[in-house]
Structure formats: C-alpha cells, structure tokens
Amino acid sequence: MRVGHVPLxxxxxxGSAAVRxxxxxNAHEHAAVLLANHGPVVSGRSFRDxxxxxxxxxxxxxxxxxxxxxxxxxxxxxxxxxxxxxHK
Numbered sequence: 486m487r488v489g490h491v492p493l494x495x496x497x498x499x500g501s502a503a504v505r506x507x508x509x510x511n512a513h514e515h516a517a518v519l520l521a522n523h524g525p526v527v528s529g530r531s532f533r534d535x536x537x538x539x540x541x542x543x544x545x546x547x548x549x550x551x552x553x554x555x556x557x558x559x560x561x562x563x564x565x566x567x568x569x570x571x572h573k
Contacts (some may be wrong), residue, residue: 488517488538488545495559496521498571517542522560541544 492511497503497520508526511518516538517527525542529535548554560568 488541490515491517491519491525493519493521494509496523498568499523522558548558 492515494504494507494511497507497555504520507520508520512528517525519525525539527535527538527542529538
C-alpha cells in the first residue's frame with residue numbers, strides 16, 4: 486500500500502480546534518490519518534496524489550472490514566448528548 490501506516494487519532498468534536506494539532510503532528514510521517522468517529526485526512530504532492538491516496542485508503546478499509554470481525558466504536562451517550570446540544 487502506497488499510503489503506508491495510517492494512525493487512528495483520538496476523537497474530537499466536529500469543528501474542534503483540537504483536531505489541527507493532532508493532524509499536523511502526524512502529517513510529516515504519514516500520508517493519511519483517520520480521525521476517530523469522523524474519517525480520513527489524506528495528503529499528497531498534488532491534488533491527484535491526494536485523491537489516489539484517499540481511494541487507496543477507502544479500498545483497503547473495505548478489505549479490512551470484509552475480512553476481519555471488527556467492533557464498531559460508537560460514541561458514548563455523554564458525547565452524543567454534547568453533540569446534540571452543540572448542533573441543535
């Protein structure tokens with residue numbers, strides 16, 4: 486896989502300023518990161534390279550989901566309530 490190792494970053498609320506330092510801290514070593522309970526952030530030398538990285542990551546994720554029994558990481562009730570309060 487050209488994207489290489491893809492770290493899973495901790496959950497942050499949508500739009501939170503806390504996500505930027507997490508992504509920046511990993512950007513120099515990884516072409517892609519996964520934001521827990523959100524999705525991927527990819528990079529490349531060009532827009533085309535970033536699109537290919539996103540496609541590759543998506544296809545790899547499909548294979549992992551189909552071949553391994555993975556548990557879903559759902560948000561707990563407290564976080565869901567916070568999101569409902571913030572985004573009503």
